[in-house]
Amino acid sequence: MKQFGLSSKERIKSKNEFDLVYSAGEILFSSSQKFKAVFFIQRESEPSGIKTAFAVSRKSGIAVWRNRIKRLLRESYRLNKKEICSEAVIKKMRVFIVFSPNTINQKNSRKILLKEVMPEVNDLMNKIRTRL
RNA sequence: GAUUCGUGUUGAGCAGUUGUCCCCGAUUAUUAUCGGGGGAGGAAAGUCCGAACUCCGCAGAACGAAGUGCCGGGUAACUCCCGGGGUGCUGAUUUAUUUGGUACACGGAAAGUGCCACAGAAAAAAUACUUCCUGUUGAUGGCGGGCUAAGCCCACCAAAGGCGGGUAAAGGUGAAAUGGCAGGGUAAGAGCCUACCGCUUCAAUAGUAAUAUUGAAGGCAGGGCAAACCCCACUUGGUGCAAGGUCAAGCAGAAGGUUUCCCGAGUAUAUUCUCGGGACAAGGUUGUUCGCCUUGAACUCCUUCGGGUAGACCGCUGGAUCCCGAAAGUAAUUUCGGGACAAGAUAAAUAACUGCUGCCCUCGACUUCACUCGGGGGGACAGAAUUCGGCUUACAGACACGGAUCAUUU
């Protein structure tokens, strides 16, 4: 497995898994309330690992803006996923995480940069690690 | 050279690191790794039109509904494009004229129905009303005469009003008023007559046509609204890739509905079996009806309720395709020749970051400006989802062409 990669096997793609996360999962907010993460932990299961997805509501902006938010969220997770992945494998759990923007939308921040998104995502990942 | 408008083209480049979707190849052997190649737009947007393609329906006809609407051409087709005509607005110029720009849903109001508030005599029927002119009557008034004065009588003049006739010119209100203006004419007036302008009809000429020009005739027929109903001509069946098809996996079925009858033939026989015809019934018929089709019985048809799956593949990208050149045509466009292959995802890839160059803005330094150096900031609108042709809307900057205005030089 690549150190900084994010292949299709590490992403949530089926409708069943999404239903599981949204019906049984918990919600966490970042410190500035701009982003949120919905996650669900399955203990003592094989194969272990983490699967993620990045969801943006249609109401928060136009297609170009929504695509950029998803790319920045994915980039932030991809570059920092190493520690949380290894911890999940050691504890033998399957973890599903969905990252989404919460209060942020196209009207209040038309331009957004990676250095604004990265600390927020790190904050969310650290909060999830304490729950493992 | 500057500003502004219109049309067209374009929509920063190079390098590095990390990542992702598709295809090809190799290794490995069912899980990956490595290498190579490709990976958003002029609007991909809005979904406003038109098609391809799909399934459903379909012998056909009538009715309905929707759309389009000057003429000709282009196109697979069009609420599109090109060319021409007409009307309105506007500019230039001139003796007359001629011409540029721009907008137009631009068939029909002497087939019918409806509406036209307020104001106004009247809003579509042309008549009534007022006024005007005139005949008659004449309250009353004036002047004159007669009888002695008051008063009465006679004649004449003026005249409110009444009754009858003529006329539709005038009525100033309105968005819109029954051809306009001038002259004649008349009791007053009137296309009643005449000239000019406008209108209608017919003919000739030019043009494929819309239409234009010229001539003759008619003395004028008639308001507006059809983006009100409508009439005329033309076009259109419905459905949209979440269409539709194949495979895999998976569960559980239940209730209800329906009419048969008659005639003929076949075989030894026929209420019973088979075939054909007719009647009747039920169902289907994707706008409605006629008609058409299926069935005459049920594990199989129809209706209602309930249960399961939501994975893979095809459709899927080579096409009314794009580029270059030549020819035809005023043009839209077409034909011929040569060349190219250019995303195909599905919780949805096409990216993120850094550096340099180039463009624009701003601040600072020698400092009056320019040049130069350094710091900071900006770089639009916007993201394929079956595919094409248009339309509409959004858009920083750059380039080319054309028009207008201003300044300078020759």
Next chain:
RNA sequence: GCGGGAGUAACUCAGUUGGCUAGAGUCACAGCCUUCCAAGCUGUUGGUCGCGGGUUCGAGUCCCGUCUCCCGCU
């Protein structure tokens, strides 16, 4: 992706076949009533009829374009 619907006062809605100054209730403000408050009564304020064009003498209404919001279809 495809197909439908809506937009009128701060809020909830009317507005007929195009016609006179676009109405009703709630809210707000002022006055009356009450010792005071509430309730009640009277009056007032508040509108780019989402936006831009067109047809018409005249448009909230008819037509075209556009913006925003809502709903349905596996």
